[in-house]
Amino acid sequence: MNIKEVARLAKVSTATVSRTINGSDKVTAETAERVRRAIETLKFYPNTNARALGSGRSSLYGLIISDITNPFFPELVKSFEDVAVQFGQEVLVANTNYDPHRMEVCVSRMLQRKVDGVAIMTSEMDEHLIDEMSSRRIPLVFLDTGTPQKGISNIVIDYASGIDAAVAHLSALGHTIIGFISGPMDLTSARVRRRAFINSLKRKGLKLDRNLIEEGNHRMDGGHEAMARLLDKEVRPTAVLTSNDMTAIGAMGAIFERGLKVPQDISLIGFDDIELSAFTQPGLTTVRLSRQEIAKTAFRALYNAKQHTSAKGAEFTIKPTLIERKSTGPVSTKLTAKHPG
Amino acid sequence: MNIKEVARLAKVSTATVSRTINGSDKVTAETAERVRRAIETLKFYPNTNARALGSGRSSLYGLIISDITNPFFPELVKSFEDVAVQFGQEVLVANTNYDPHRMEVCVSRMLQRKVDGVAIMTSEMDEHLIDEMSSRRIPLVFLDTGTPQKGISNIVIDYASGIDAAVAHLSALGHTIIGFISGPMDLTSARVRRRAFINSLKRKGLKLDRNLIEEGNHRMDGGHEAMARLLDKEVRPTAVLTSNDMTAIGAMGAIFERGLKVPQDISLIGFDDIELSAFTQPGLTTVRLSRQEIAKTAFRALYNAKQHTSAKGAEFTIKPTLIERKSTGPVSTKLTAKHPG
DNA sequence: GGAATTCTGTATAACGTTTAAAATGAACCA
DNA sequence: TGGTTCATTTTAAACGTTATACAGAATTCC
Numbered sequence: 001m002n003i004k005e006v007a008r009l010a011k012v013s014t015a016t017v018s019r020t021i022n023g024s025d026k027v028t029a030e031t032a033e034r035v036r037r038a039i040e041t042l043k044f045y046p047n048t049n050a051r052a053l054g055s056g057r058s059s060l061y062g063l064i065i066s067d068i069t070n071p072f073f074p075e076l077v078k079s080f081e082d083v084a085v086q087f088g089q090e091v092l093v094a095n096t097n098y099d100p101h102r103m104e105v106c107v108s109r110m111l112q113r114k115v116d117g118v119a120i121m122t123s124e125m126d127e128h129l130i131d132e133m134s135s136r137r138i139p140l141v142f143l144d145t146g147t148p149q150k151g152i153s154n155i156v157i158d159y160a161s162g163i164d165a166a167v168a169h170l171s172a173l174g175h176t177i178i179g180f181i182s183g184p185m186d187l188t189s190a191r192v193r194r195r196a197f198i199n200s201l202k203r204k205g206l207k208l209d210r211n212l213i214e215e216g217n218h219r220m221d222g223g224h225e226a227m228a229r230l231l232d233k234e235v236r237p238t239a240v241l242t243s244n245d246m247t248a249i250g251a252m253g254a255i256f257e258r259g260l261k262v263p264q265d266i267s268l269i270g271f272d273d274i275e276l277s278a279f280t281q282p283g284l285t286t287v288r289l290s291r292q293e294i295a296k297t298a299f300r301a302l303y304n305a306k307q308h309t310s311a312k313g314a315e316f317t318i319k320p321t322l323i324e325r326k327s328t329g330p331v332s333t334k335l336t337a338k339h340p341g
Numbered sequence: 342m343n344i345k346e347v348a349r350l351a352k353v354s355t356a357t358v359s360r361t362i363n364g365s366d367k368v369t370a371e372t373a374e375r376v377r378r379a380i381e382t383l384k385f386y387p388n389t390n391a392r393a394l395g396s397g398r399s400s401l402y403g404l405i406i407s408d409i410t411n412p413f414f415p416e417l418v419k420s421f422e423d424v425a426v427q428f429g430q431e432v433l434v435a436n437t438n439y440d441p442h443r444m445e446v447c448v449s450r451m452l453q454r455k456v457d458g459v460a461i462m463t464s465e466m467d468e469h470l471i472d473e474m475s476s477r478r479i480p481l482v483f484l485d486t487g488t489p490q491k492g493i494s495n496i497v498i499d500y501a502s503g504i505d506a507a508v509a510h511l512s513a514l515g516h517t518i519i520g521f522i523s524g525p526m527d528l529t530s531a532r533v534r535r536r537a538f539i540n541s542l543k544r545k546g547l548k549l550d551r552n553l554i555e556e557g558n559h560r561m562d563g564g565h566e567a568m569a570r571l572l573d574k575e576v577r578p579t580a581v582l583t584s585n586d587m588t589a590i591g592a593m594g595a596i597f598e599r600g601l602k603v604p605q606d607i608s609l610i611g612f613d614d615i616e617l618s619a620f621t622q623p624g625l626t627t628v629r630l631s632r633q634e635i636a637k638t639a640f641r642a643l644y645n646a647k648q649h650t651s652a653k654g655a656e657f658t659i660k661p662t663l664i665e666r667k668s669t670g671p672v673s674t675k676l677t678a679k680h681p682g
Numbered sequence: 683g684g685a686a687t688t689c690t691g692t693a694t695a696a697c698g699t700t701t702a703a704a705a706t707g708a709a710c711c712a
Numbered sequence: 713t714g715g716t717t718c719a720t721t722t723t724a725a726a727c728g729t730t731a732t733a734c735a736g737a738a739t740t741c742c
Contacts, residue, residue: 343727343729355728355730356730357729361734387729391728391729392728395730395731645742
């Protein structure tokens with residue numbers, strides 16, 4: 001089953017069939033209709049491999065992520081695919097598993113499939129692998145790493161503005177003693193978030209108590225333990241910001257375990273806004289780092305670069321936004337000291 | 342950059358280069374080595390599209406899932422890819438978003454890319470779409486739906502054995518009043534799990550109190566609310582089984598909120614064993630439905646079918662297993678009545 | 683020594699599209 | 713009528729591999 005048989009049935013040449021499939025305007029309406037009917041009756045599906053080979057365009061965009069089981073990524077992948085489909089393109093997803101060697105495999109796959117662009121959403125990235133791709137004029141886009149160059153774009157996350165919004169929100173509710181549970185300090189993004197928190201307190205004129213910053217691991221168990229430590233402090237915070245939502249969810253468990261309530265006794269704010277956060281009880285107030293926005297921006301950057309190959313890489317900024325749910329409320333002063341009542 | 346340039350540099354014909362790439366034994370060690378060096382220096386990556394076109398084999402296997410943001414799937418995808426890579430094959434993942442129309446798009450993509458097999462891990466499936474694929478002799482494998490036929494395999498989940506293990510575990514700990522939080526009753530798999538629970542109680546000779554079965558929605562909020570209802574019952578269960586882990590995690594929050602402890606006051610068992618379950622506090626005892634095992638079985642079924650095209654579809658059974666963590670413990674009799682102490 | 687048999691490597695026809703370039707033919711005009 | 717346009721369609725050459733048939737050289741066998 002191929003384009004020739006369709007051509008025979010529709011009594012046209014293969015070129016006309018090809019044009020019809022590709023929506024060329026150089027085909028009369030009637031001819032196109034006849035071809036479409038032939039395609040329909042023969043249940044013909046054009047061979048993508050042959051199309052890519054013949055045209056030189058794969059209509060395929062690569063998306064390199066660390067690990068699909070990390071809850072940050074599934075929504076990113078989904079959104080990226082959604083935009084791609086809107087533009088009639090396809091997506092090739094590759095996991096590095098945080099392993100530099102696997103990264104090599106991922107890049108190799110991209111090159112072999114002749115992708116039209118690659119979005120690199122991991123932090124670990126070999127310089128020579130980038131060269132391998134950019135020397136072949138494949139548009140690239142990075143998330144928060146790398147600098148714009150010819151054909152290379154970058155998406156920067158404005159952590160400061162997001163964390164500022166969170167601190168302002170708590171401040172408006174009367175909170176002055178605000179704790180922070182960071183991510184693992186060997187992770188760049190975790191360090192950046194922690195720094196943003198510290199700076200934000202300063203900007204708001206709130207006093208910073210380093211004693212109220214505890215390290216988690218971006219997972220539930222780390223959040224649970226860090227919150228337990230915070231609750232044991234002499235001066236207990238009335239509100240806590242966390243470096244990501246999983247940490248906040250773990251922290252929430254620790255608070256409940258002590259017989260305390262969120263937000264009556266303690267306010268809690270997460271970061272990322274993973275899907276789960278809407279379904280915790282109470283719903284988690286969090287700083288949304290829109291995966292959808294990241295995905296859209298990344299795809300558009302690549303797609304544009306492919307259209308006007310001359311275009312040099314651009315830099316895009318994404319501002320996280322505060323999502324107010326039920327885990328934050330007015331400060332309850334009776335609880336600022338340990339063992340109240 | 343193509344195979345010809347490699348051939349020129351290595352001073353051999355293109356066929357020899359092709360044979361070297363494909364590991365044919367009809368090339369002397371020295372010649373192969375020379376070719377490999379040429380590939381290396383030219384940084385040549387063979388064009389997958391041309392390979393697929395020339396050979397007729399795409400080395401690509403399709404995986405159709407409902408929704409990558411559903412926490413059941415990421416690990417399934419990852420495992421499927423891992424096995425595929427081991428066999429030198431690639432994976433094309435497609436999301437249906439629970440939408441029958443999107444399913445059509447997914448199948449179309451599979452057909453256009455000439456995949457060597459498709460694993461269908463969703464329940465919604467049109468008969469005519471199946472025909473579209475099986476009439477093209479594409480091996481198929483289903484998860485818990487469909488019947489084995491020529492080229493079509495099926496993986497069945499032995500829910501009963503998993504739930505039996507969970508009930509036996511609780512029974513051994515002295516629990517006799519066991520509650521259940523189901524999934525949404527319009528979901529087939531949720532109904533099957535609920536039925537398995539009821540049958541299991543009967544088999545163990547425990548009395549079934551329909552009053553202790555509440556409906557959730559397979560999400561945290563549903564689990565939270567259902568558990569709140571269970572805790573308000575006249576006769577409160579000392580242990581609760583849930584239809585999936587997210588439900589159990591939500592339920593855990595509800596228990597903490599009442600100032601009760603897991604497992605001291607109430608034991609909790611989930612289902613699925615999603616990654617999160619290991620990181621809740623306490624770790625969630627759960628019935629593991631190994632996504633890895635499902636993925637491996639599915640891929641092998643497809644791969645074998647492709648090798649021996651004569652093979653008719655087989656049926657595979659997967660037994661869930663109990664994973665004991667910290668959310669289950671011996672019964673505490675003082676809590677079987679409401680408002681204890 | 684010549685024929686038969688391996689063993690390597692070469693030339694070349696697929697594979698199923700796309701797309702320039704060429705061909706056709708209808709419409710228009712002088 | 714013959715010549716121009718113009719829109720549409722056809723022809724045929726890519727695209728980068730694989731794989732088949734075949735050639736040449738080396739080896740073995742009588």
